[in-house]
Amino acid sequence: AQSVTQLGSHVSVSEGALVLLRCNYSSSVPPYLFWYVQYPNQGLQLLLKYTSAATLVKGINGFEAEFKKSETSFHLTKPSAHMSDAAEYFCAVNRAQKLVFGQGTRLTINP
Amino acid sequence: DAGVIQSPRHEVTEMGQEVTLRCKPISGHNSLFWYRQTMMRGLELLIYFNNNVPIDDSGMPEDRFSAKMPNASFSTLKIQPSEPRDSAVYFCASSLKGWTEAFFGQGTRLTVV
Numbered sequence: 001a002q003s004v005t006q007l008g009s010h011v012s013v014s015e016g017a018l019v020l021l022r023c024n025y026s027s028s029v030p031p032y033l034f035w036y037v038q039y040p041n042q043g044l045q046l047l048l049k050y051t052s053a054a055t056l057v058k059g060i061n062g063f064e065a066e067f068k069k070s071e072t073s074f075h076l077t078k079p080s081a082h083m084s085d086a087a088e089y090f091c092a093v094n095r096a097q098k099l100v101f102g103q104g105t106r107l108t109i110n111p
Numbered sequence: 112d113a114g115v116i117q118s119p120r121h122e123v124t125e126m127g128q129e130v131t132l133r134c135k136p137i138s139g140h141n142s143l144f145w146y147r148q149t150m151m152r153g154l155e156l157l158i159y160f161n162n163n164v165p166i167d168d169s170g171m172p173e174d175r176f177s178a179k180m181p182n183a184s185f186s187t188l189k190i191q192p193s194e195p196r197d198s199a200v201y202f203c204a205s206s207l208k209g210w211t212e213a214f215f216g217q218g219t220r221l222t223v224v
Contacts, residue, residue: 034212043115043202043215090154094210098144098167101154 006102023091115216136205
């Protein structure tokens with residue numbers, strides 16, 4: 001069965017610092033992987049997706065993620081955090097034609 | 112495209128009442144999903160449709176919950192009777208095909224008192 005695990009329910013970084021949000025997946029076949037962002041009182045918005053093309057995927061708002069098969073990871077990064085990045089981030093894997101989400105990581109940005 | 116449209120955005124109802132949540136998916140999308148989000152359980156998939164046909168409803172918590180998709184542009188999620196533990200944010204999402212990314216609506220915040 002395919003699933004994802006997000007390490008760390010809360011991450012706090014200073015403005016301008018590197019953002020690293022961790023996601024590991026379990027899958028018996030090459031997965032489709034996604035990162036979504038949810039701002040307060042909003043729906044989920046797609047940040048980026050991996051669909052077995054390039055392993056380094058660039059998304060919106062300066063975020064990117066790297067698919068590492070050897071580590072079964074799909075960590076999300078951004079070189080320099082901005083206050084507007086404060087939100088909840090969800091990693092998801094496609095399983096049997098439906099998205100299965102991780103528990104989410106709340107990102108806080110300190111001024 | 113206006114995206115996935117859900118109504119109402121907020122619903123407050125008394126325990127025992129019937130609640131109907133509505134969703135209009137993105138035109139041309141073949142798959143539709145209903146999710147529930149709570150602090151305790153996170154995002155749970157309740158049911159999903161492919162070409163208007165329910166494919167997997169294993170996430171529907173109880174018989175009090177039902178969902179329909181009478182046509183490609185409309186779906187409802189009904190709770191009858193509602194209970195306080197049903198209080199949550201309910202999201203509808205649609206995708207072009209089941210394995211592609213899903214686009215989410217703004218959600219319906221349901222409060223059952």
